[in-house]
Amino acid sequence: xxxxxxxxxxxxxxxxxxxxxxxxxxxxxxxxxxxxxxxxxxxxxxxxxxxxxxxxxxxxxxxxxxxxxxxxxxxxxxxxxxxxxxxxxxxxxxxxxxxxxxxxxxxxxxxxxxxxxxxxxxxxxxxxxxxxxxxxxxxxxxxxxxxxxxxxxxxxxxxxxxxxxxxxxxxxxxxxxxxxxxxxxxxxxxxxxxxxxxxxxxxxxxxxxxxxxxxxxxxxxxxxxxxxxxxxxxxxxxxxxxxxxxxxxxxxxxxxxxxxxxxxxxxxxxxxxxxxxxxxxxxxxxxxxxxxxxxxxxxxxxxxxxxxxxxxxxxxxxxxxxxxxxxxx
Amino acid sequence: xxxxxxxxxxxxxxxxxxxxxxxxxxxxxxxxxxxxxxxxxxxxxxxxxxxxxxxxxxxxxxxxxxxxxxxxxxxxxxxxxxxxxxxxxxxxxxxxxxxxxxxxxxxxxxxxxxxxxxxxxxxxxxxxxxxxxxxxxxxxxxxxxxxxxxxxxxxxxxxxxxxxxxxxxxxxxxxxxxxxxxxxxxxxxxxxxxxxxxxxxxxxxxxxxxx
Numbered sequence: 452x453x454x455x456x457x458x459x460x461x462x463x464x465x466x467x468x469x470x471x472x473x474x475x476x477x478x479x480x481x482x483x484x485x486x487x488x489x490x491x492x493x494x495x496x497x498x499x500x501x502x503x504x505x506x507x508x509x510x511x512x513x514x515x516x517x518x519x520x521x522x523x524x525x526x527x528x529x530x531x532x533x534x535x536x537x538x539x540x541x542x543x544x545x546x547x548x549x550x551x552x553x554x555x556x557x558x559x560x561x562x563x564x565x566x567x568x569x570x571x572x573x574x575x576x577x578x579x580x581x582x583x584x585x586x587x588x589x590x591x592x593x594x595x596x597x598x599x600x601x602x603x604x605x606x607x608x609x610x611x612x613x614x615x616x617x618x619x620x621x622x623x624x625x626x627x628x629x630x631x632x633x634x635x636x637x638x639x640x641x642x643x644x645x646x647x648x649x650x651x652x653x654x655x656x657x658x659x660x661x662x663x664x665x666x667x668x669x670x671x672x673x674x675x676x677x678x679x680x681x682x683x684x685x686x687x688x689x690x691x692x693x694x695x696x697x698x699x700x701x702x703x704x705x706x707x708x709x710x711x712x713x714x715x716x717x718x719x720x721x722x723x724x725x726x727x728x729x730x731x732x733x734x735x736x737x738x739x740x741x742x743x744x745x746x747x748x749x750x751x752x753x754x755x756x757x758x759x760x761x762x763x764x765x766x767x768x769x770x771x772x773x774x775x776x777x778x779x780x
Numbered sequence: 781x782x783x784x785x786x787x788x789x790x791x792x793x794x795x796x797x798x799x800x801x802x803x804x805x806x807x808x809x810x811x812x813x814x815x816x817x818x819x820x821x822x823x824x825x826x827x828x829x830x831x832x833x834x835x836x837x838x839x840x841x842x843x844x845x846x847x848x849x850x851x852x853x854x855x856x857x858x859x860x861x862x863x864x865x866x867x868x869x870x871x872x873x874x875x876x877x878x879x880x881x882x883x884x885x886x887x888x889x890x891x892x893x894x895x896x897x898x899x900x901x902x903x904x905x906x907x908x909x910x911x912x913x914x915x916x917x918x919x920x921x922x923x924x925x926x927x928x929x930x931x932x933x934x935x936x937x938x939x940x941x942x943x944x945x946x947x948x949x950x951x952x953x954x955x956x957x958x959x960x961x962x963x964x965x966x967x968x969x970x971x972x973x974x975x976x977x978x979x980x981x982x983x984x985x986x987x988x989x990x991x
Contacts, residue, residue, distance in 0.1 A: 668951030675958035678818055718815055 453628040454574040456777055458515055459619040461746035462507035463733070464492040464595070468613075473598075474605030482607060487709040491613030491734035494595030500530045501540040503616040504588040505547035511586070511620055512548070519550040524582035526555045527572055529565035530590040531737050532597065533557075536654075544588060554582060562766030563705035565589060565738035567773035570621065571632055577623040587619045591737040593663070600660040608662065611708070613734035617742035631691040631776040633684050640676065643669050643768030665768055676769035677711055682718035684763045684774030692776065694759075696720060699776075701754055705740045705764030706730040715763075727753060740764075754779050818958070826931040826960045832972045834979040836891060836915045836925040841985055842975060843893040843911060843927075844886035848987040852971040854963065856880060867902055877947045881905060899953050900945035906936050907953070929968060933957060 469490050470476070479485045512519050526541045534540045539557025544550075554576065561568040566589050573585040591614050598609035646653050648661035665673060681704060682696075689696050696719035704715055706728045716726040729736070729744045736743055741762050748754045756779055763774035787793060794807065832839060842848050846868055849856045855874040862869050865883070872880040881902030886893045891913040896905035909931060916924040937954030940946060956963070978985050 668955055671956045671959040675819065682817070718817070720814055 452577070452623055453625050453630075454570065454577055455622050455624045455626040455628050456570075457620045457622055457624075457626060458511055459617060459742055459746040459749065460507045460511040460514070461739075461743045462503045462510075462616045462618070463743070464494050464498070464503070464614050466493045466495055466595070467491075468493045468594075468599070470610060472604060473607075473610040475607040478607040479610055483710060484708055485607045485611060487730060488610060488613075488734040489731050491594060491610070491732075492615060493599045494592055494614045496595075496599075498595075499534045499540070499543075500528075500588075500590040500592050500616065501534055501543040501547060503590065504528065504540070504544045504618055507616055507618040508544065508548045508550075508586055508588070511618055515620060517620075519548045523550045523552050523584055523586055524554070525573060525576055525585035526550065526552050526588065527569040527585060528555075528557045528588040528590070529559070529561070529569060529738050530557075530588075530592055531562065532593045533559070534592075541588070552582075560766075561738070561771045561773075563707070563737050563740060564764045564766050564771055564773040566617075566619070566742045567632065567762060567764075567775050568634065568771070570619075570629060570775065571634065573621050574629070574632075582623070584620070584622045587621060587742075588616075589618075589739045589742050590614075590616045591735075591739040593737070594734070597660055597662065603660045603662055606662055611735050612663075613736055615733055615736045615739040615743045617739055617746055619742055627777065627780050629775055629777050631688040631774075633687040633691070633774045635680070635684070635772050637676070637680075637770050637772070640673075640768050641770045643673060643770075669768070673768045674710075677707070677765050678714050678718070680765045680769055680772040681711075681715050681763050681774075684765075684772050685715075685719050685761055688761065688763070688774040688776045694776075696761075698759060699761045700725065700758040701748065702726045702761045702763070703728070703741050703744045703748070704762075705735075705737070705766075706744075707735055738766075756780055818961075822958075822961045824933050826933070826957075826964065827928065828961065828964050828968055829926060829928045830968045830972050831916060831920065831924060831926055832975050833924040834975040835923070836913050838979060838985050839913050839925045839927065839975060840886070840888060840891055840893065842987070843913070843971075844884060844888075845986055846882070846884045847989070849882070849895070851987050852967060852974055854967050854970070856882075862902065869902065872899065875899065875947075875950050875953070878950060901942050904941070906934050906941075908932070908934075927968065927971070929964060931960060931964070 467490050526545055528541045541555035541557045545552055569587045576582045594612040594614040597603055598612055603609055643666045645664055646661055647664040648657055651657040685696055702721050702725055712728055727744050727748050754760055758779040760777045760779055765772040855872050856870050857873055859868050859870040868882050870880050872878045878899055880897055880899055882895055882897040883905060885896055893911045895909040897907040898905045912928045914926045916922050916926050919926055937957050940952045
């Protein structure tokens, strides 16, 4: 028995934000860490991740001719900046699509590689024979919610995040198997990316929106970590199958900036055409990046039956990394 | 004094007497990769090099002058000489309010110019930048110079030996080791451009006295 990725649907906010929305244009132009995007999507005020998931899940179930009430045993979600602080949105999604699953898990960590971690959770439930099918819902919501605000859009970093959503349907079957998965955690790096809300904690009353801060003193080390961790994961999943990285037909990684994308394909000896991304139009989609690019690449028929597809990435300042290989049948 | 032993008694050597050329071919193919991870190439040592279209004597003269560092380094400025043996103190503007202490140790016969430096104190100059200047005529068959610039990752890069002397909140120089290849490449390009500019126009080579 294997876990199969049956289908995947992306759902993007219709609000397109161009580069001129953001401040510090000069810094963005001169600093390559903050450049390379033409536009990105932003959630509007009041919009919910659960709504986007609901629409994507309904489209997916209709396309597969499945009944949400019967054909989903498990709902898994990851939302970068959640709709609600306490409750998670998995149960809300279930309500909106008319599902009645045995299990719902809202997972908050593993950022840009959350799709892979949630695939592993689904696989584990399936191996334990607790479920036969699952939807995996990935959302990046921090762009509109944080960087669409008046006081934060002036920052150079504000142009980099973009919002996006994807829902994948997986089953316990050999239909389109995930052949190899690898994971690693690096707790020593766990505090190098944090929310910055000045001298107030994020739950305390304050006048500013806040932003996301990487430890700038550790920029060199964070770049080095990402350069090493992601090719390492790609090599590991290939070695598990006695493959070389050059046997991969398509690679999809998280998309923090153009430098990382270049370095990862150089390290794995893949061409630019083989390394798929949506960075120019959607910017950094965090955990939604890998599934959104995968969904688009299937729809536009870039990925075709027979292709060996590798998914890989790292999260935050490199506290988690992961890789997976899927034979597209 | 102990008796010398023949090298064939030293384990682990690959010499033609014991490793034939077919076996050697396999060893070399195994060592040769298509790509090398950054930290494998620049993790312990950071060697860079450049061709400079300027005669080796002029390159040596310029590099051996401590004041030249104000011109071609990215961030070393505001020098003052502290002692007759050539110890200087300056500001390294890459770290806010950071003092950098340094000495130039040069040998004209060997055409080497080494910079012995340290942040925050001048008693132990452990950040050592090793430079060798070679006539390009010898190695590339054309006029000019080749400069080899080497750094070794001293354990102090991993851990500041004098944390009490560091300005509060200032990142440690060793946190940037992974950017040394990039930073030094930019600075070596500065050196090349300055030397080629002055040599091509037959200008005085020495650094300007004013900053």
